[in-house]
Amino acid sequence: MAVFLLITFYFREGGQGKGFIFEKSPINYRMYFKVLAESFDRIEKASSRLAMTDLLAELFKKADSDEIARVVYLCQGQLAPPYKGIEVGMGERFAEEAIAKAAGYSKEEVRRAYKKKGDLGLVAEELLKKKKQRSLFSSELTMEKVFRNLMKIATSGGKGSQQLKIKLLAELLNSASPMEARYLIRIPLGNLRLGIGDPTMMDAFAINLLSEAKRNKKLVKDVEASLKEKKPEKRKEEFDRKLRLGVREMIEDKYNVHSDLGYLAEKLRKHGLKGLNKIGIRPGIPIRPTLAERLPTAKEIIKKLGRCEVEAKYDGFRLAVHKDGKKVTIFSRRQENVTEMFPEIVEAAKKQIKAGDAIFEGEALAVNEETSEYYPFQVTIQRKRKYDIGKMAKEFPLKLFAFDLLYANGKNLMQLPFRERRKRLRKLIGRGKTIVLTDAIVTDSVDEMLLFFNESVEKGLEGTIAKDLNARYIAGARKFAWIKLKRSYRGELSDTIDTVVIGFFKGRGQRARFGLGALLTAVYDEREDSFKSIAKVGTGMSEEMLKELHKMLSKIREAKKPAGVDSDLKPDVWVEPKYVIEVNADEITRSPVHTAGKGKGKAGLALRFPRMVKIRQDKKPEQATTVKEIEGMFKKQKHVRVGG
Ligand code: AMP
Numbered sequence: 223m224a225v226f227l228l229i230t231f232y233f234r235e236g237g238q239g240k241g242f243i244f245e246k247s248p249i250n251y252r253m254y255f256k257v258l259a260e261s262f263d264r265i266e267k268a269s270s271r272l273a274m275t276d277l278l279a280e281l282f283k284k285a286d287s288d289e290i291a292r293v294v295y296l297c298q299g300q301l302a303p304p305y306k307g308i309e310v311g312m313g314e315r316f317a318e319e320a321i322a323k324a325a326g327y328s329k330e331e332v333r334r335a336y337k338k339k340g341d342l343g344l345v346a347e348e349l350l351k352k353k354k355q356r357s358l359f360s361s362e363l364t365m366e367k368v369f370r371n372l373m374k375i376a377t378s379g380g381k382g383s384q385q386l387k388i389k390l391l392a393e394l395l396n397s398a399s400p401m402e403a404r405y406l407i408r409i410p411l412g413n414l415r416l417g418i419g420d421p422t423m424m425d426a427f428a429i430n431l432l433s434e435a436k437r438n439k440k441l442v443k444d445v446e447a448s449l450k451e452k453k454p455e456k457r458k459e460e461f462d463r464k465l466r467l468g469v470r471e472m473i474e475d476k477y478n479v480h481s482d483l484g485y486l487a488e489k490l491r492k493h494g495l496k497g498l499n500k501i502g503i504r505p506g507i508p509i510r511p512t513l514a515e516r517l518p519t520a521k522e523i524i525k526k527l528g529r530c531e532v533e534a535k536y537d538g539f540r541l542a543v544h545k546d547g548k549k550v551t552i553f554s555r556r557q558e559n560v561t562e563m564f565p566e567i568v569e570a571a572k573k574q575i576k577a578g579d580a581i582f583e584g585e586a587l588a589v590n591e592e593t594s595e596y597y598p599f600q601v602t603i604q605r606k607r608k609y610d611i612g613k614m615a616k617e618f619p620l621k622l623f624a625f626d627l628l629y630a631n632g633k634n635l636m637q638l639p640f641r642e643r644r645k646r647l648r649k650l651i652g653r654g655k656t657i658v659l660t661d662a663i664v665t666d667s668v669d670e671m672l673l674f675f676n677e678s679v680e681k682g683l684e685g686t687i688a689k690d691l692n693a694r695y696i697a698g699a700r701k702f703a704w705i706k707l708k709r710s711y712r713g714e715l716s717d718t719i720d721t722v723v724i725g726f727f728k729g730r731g732q733r734a735r736f737g738l739g740a741l742l743t744a745v746y747d748e749r750e751d752s753f754k755s756i757a758k759v760g761t762g763m764s765e766e767m768l769k770e771l772h773k774m775l776s777k778i779r780e781a782k783k784p785a786g787v788d789s790d791l792k793p794d795v796w797v798e799p800k801y802v803i804e805v806n807a808d809e810i811t812r813s814p815v816h817t818a819g820k821g822k823g824k825a826g827l828a829l830r831f832p833r834m835v836k837i838r839q840d841k842k843p844e845q846a847t848t849v850k851e852i853e854g855m856f857k858k859q860k861h862v863r864v865g866g
Contacts, residue, residue: 253285255363258296259402265416266785271750278418278426285365287491291484292369294423299414301373303482305508307559310376312387312410317342320388321407324395325349340781342411346395346403363397368406375410415798417785419751419844423483427490428470432462434494435469444468469495476501478510478697479636481557503634505546505579508557510698512626514687514706516717516851518858520671523688523705529666531644531689534678535706536623536660538587538602539840543571543622545580556842563606566615567622570656577630577650584624584657591619596682599836606839623660624651628695636695640703643695664691675707685709700851718804718835719852721745722753722843724784725793726775727760736768738775741834742793743803745818747849753799754818754826754849755789757807762833771837774801788817799843804835810856818849819856827852 261281268274278297285293295301302308318332321342325332327349335345371390378386394406408414435441445468451460472495477486480501489497503509517523523530540555541564550568552561561568567586575582588597588605597618605614627647628636635643651657663674675686685708693703708717721743729739740760744753763771778798783789787799813828820826827849 253289253293253365255365255368255402255406256399257281257284258293258365259399259405262297262405262414262416263401265418271422271752274416274418275422275425275429278422279429282426282430282487282491285491287488289365290491291488292365294484294487296365296369296409297416297418297423298483299409299412299416301369301376303484305481305553305557305559308373308376309412310372310410311412312375312391314342314411316384316388317391317407317411320391320395321346321349321403323388323392324398324403325353340779341408341413343404343408343413346407347400350395350398350400350403363394363402367397368394372410415780415784417752417787419786420477420483421748421751424470424473424477425466427473427487428466431469431490431495432466435465438495441465441468472498474698478699479503479634481508481510503581503629503636505544505581505629506549506551507544508542508553509581509628510557511540511542511555511583512696512698512703513700514704515700515702516855517705517707520668520675520707523707524666524668524671526702526705527688527690529664530691531640531662531664532671532674533625533687533689534623534661534674534681535684535687535708536585536587536596537599537684538585538620538623539606540583541567541586541622542581542583543567543575545571545575545577547578548572555840556845560606563608563611564615564620565611566619566656570622570654574652574654574657575650576652579629579631580627580650581629582624582647582650583626583628584622584660586620586622588618589621598682603839619656621655622657624657625660626695636697638694639692640689640695641691671707679709717855718806719745719756719829719855720802720838720841720846721756721759721805722799722846723771723775723797723801723803724753724755724787724789724799725796726771727758728794729760733768736765736772738768738772741771741803742789742791743805743832744787744789744799744846745849745852746844746846747788747818750788752786752788753843753846754820755791755816756818756827756852757805757816757829757832758791759803759805759832759834761831762806762835767834790817791815802838802841802843802846804838805829805832806835807832809859810852819853827856 258281261277265274265277268277281293282290295303301310318329318336322329322332332345332349335349336342339345371394375387375390391406391410395403398406405414445461445464448464449457449460451457473486476498477483480486480503486501489500493500517526542553544551544553550561550571551559552564552567554560564586588602589595590597601618605618605620607614624647627643627650630646630650635646648659651659663670665671671688678686685706688705688707690703696703706717723741724744725742726738727740727742728734728737733739740758742755743757743759744755747754775797778800780796780798783796784798807829808831810827811830812825814825816826816828818827
């Protein structure tokens with residue numbers, strides 16, 4: 223009993239002690255939400271990515287194996303892995319009502335406070351501090367209770383559900399401290415924004431596995447063999463760093479084929495490093511897509527790959543189709559479950575795929591059945607919708623051009639060379655009009671590649687993708703297994719760049735009407751899990767687009783520079799890094815203004831004459847072009863004439 227009280231006290235105090243009491247305990251303790259809120263508060267104030275990662279690792283240590291998955295999801299403002307599509311999604315008006323109810327203020331008072339502060343989380347915190355009517359039954363909130371109520375908010379719908387949602391949130395606020403209230407409001411509004419991306423999460427998991435890794439003879443031997451440093455103190459430091467990186471890589475390898483951080487955390491918590499062996503590819507769980515490198519000419523591609531497969535590059539949606547018996551699930555490139563949007567592909571997969579279970583990938587686009595012409599992307603994109611799906615499917619039916627096979631009949635095929643996977647893919651697709659193989663040739667001739675490229679472009683396609691015949695499927699990375707060659711125009715970079723909008727400038731003159739003159743955009747730094755500024759984009763947008771962008775961006779305004787954003791330029795309005803836009807430019811130049819690629823005495827990199835091409839709804843911010851890619855393109859530029 224004494225032990226029980228001691229530990230209860232320990233957690234009520236926020237669980238600041240050593241994790242081992244908790245780890246060894248046979249009793250199933252429940253984490254208080256306070257522990258989570260205090261960690262969030264410290265993470266918000268953390269001055270560096272490293273400090274943030276340590277704080278996260280500490281938090282994860284405090285959760286037991288039954289609850290760690292939930293803690294992991296909540297850290298990213300979610301209730302489940304993104305592929306499950308569960309969003310708390312509460313409107314601001316309802317959150318205001320819940321605050322009013324819980325804090326004993328009128329809705330108008332809450333709204334006024336919101337106008338002043340610009341953040342309902344802070345409003346809830348402040349008003350609860352001044353709470354007029356103390357609730358009689360306030361009790362310490364458990365993480366479990368918070369999770370349960372938020373889940374109910376996320377999943378209840380229909381008549382009367384709004385009142386229920388307000389009640390559920392107010393109930394939580396009633397038992398919450400002011401600081402807890404800050405997060406209880408931000409989560410359902412989708413405003414948590416601690417700036418914790420997947421890489422930081424995995425780093426934190428790795429930190430907690432270090433002591434076990436040090437006992438793993440094989441790992442230790444591998445790391446020691448790779449050490450270059452001679453001085454003993456430095457050697458120890460390097461050893462720790464390399465071991466952590468090694469563990470992180472092992473975790474990422476699994477995340478690539480089983481994209482669910484909560485599930486991973488649970489397995490690691492239960493079984494330590496051995497838990498990784500229990501994680502594998504499974505139909506119904508998304509796999510991170512392999513990515514294409516770029517080279518500017520056919521000659522360089524052949525030099526790099528030798529004999530390779532050259533495929534037409536279609537400009538549509540990349541879809542991963544998972545067939546599990548009669549059940550078909552389709553994931554987008556962002557790993558959202560988009561099954562409902564593409565009924566004809568679901569039907570075709572059931573009919574055409576000759577395997578009990580399979581995971582394959584392809585690009586879907588609208589094709590004019592009468593003329594067999596490909597519709598432009600602007601037409602295909604209309605199929606990404608939640609309403610009128612049946613009608614649009616009739617009007618603009620999609621074809622899925624399949625290009626890779628990852629799994630079939632219970633077997634993971636990712637390790638097989640591409641030529642073998644392609645052979646099996648061809649056999650797997652039965653007759654039908656909807657699922658077909660991509661157009662392709664196999665060649666080692668530059669001329670043949672160019673001829674095929676030109677034919678593809680003439681058909682209205684984007685260009686070609688060359689594929690290494692011997693490469694395994696490399697999930698979640700670019701490693702020259704695929705190399706794209708795109709249409710290019712004189713005076714432009716040979717490929718567009720996908721940037722993330724981090725803010726906007728209001729604009730003067732004509733543009734003032736739209737409230738938006740230019741976008742401040744960034745690229746993604748994978749190592750630092752942050753977004754670094756690269757260009758101010760003010761051209762290429764139609765009036766319609768300006769209006770649309772202004773509307774979209776106004777909803778995700780931030781009062782200050784968001785966590786995870788690195789920019790010396792200050793826009794009129796900061797926004798959450800959420801939207802990816804494709805940008806064309808003349809070249810990449812050094813510039814003191816931007817932060818991408820800045821460091822070691824070098825100025826940053828910037829896009830010269832950037833112009834907007836389109837919004838890339840299929841990409842998550844972390845899937846934007848990376849700093850590393852920009853650096854690669856910048857180097858290439860020096861000896862290859864840009865845009866030639
Ligand atoms: P990018 O988005 O420009 O880096 O080009 C890579 C994308 O091209 C992939 O993610 C697919 O969505 C798309 N794609 C179109 N055709 C093919 C193909 N034949 N093989 C692989 N990817 C393709």
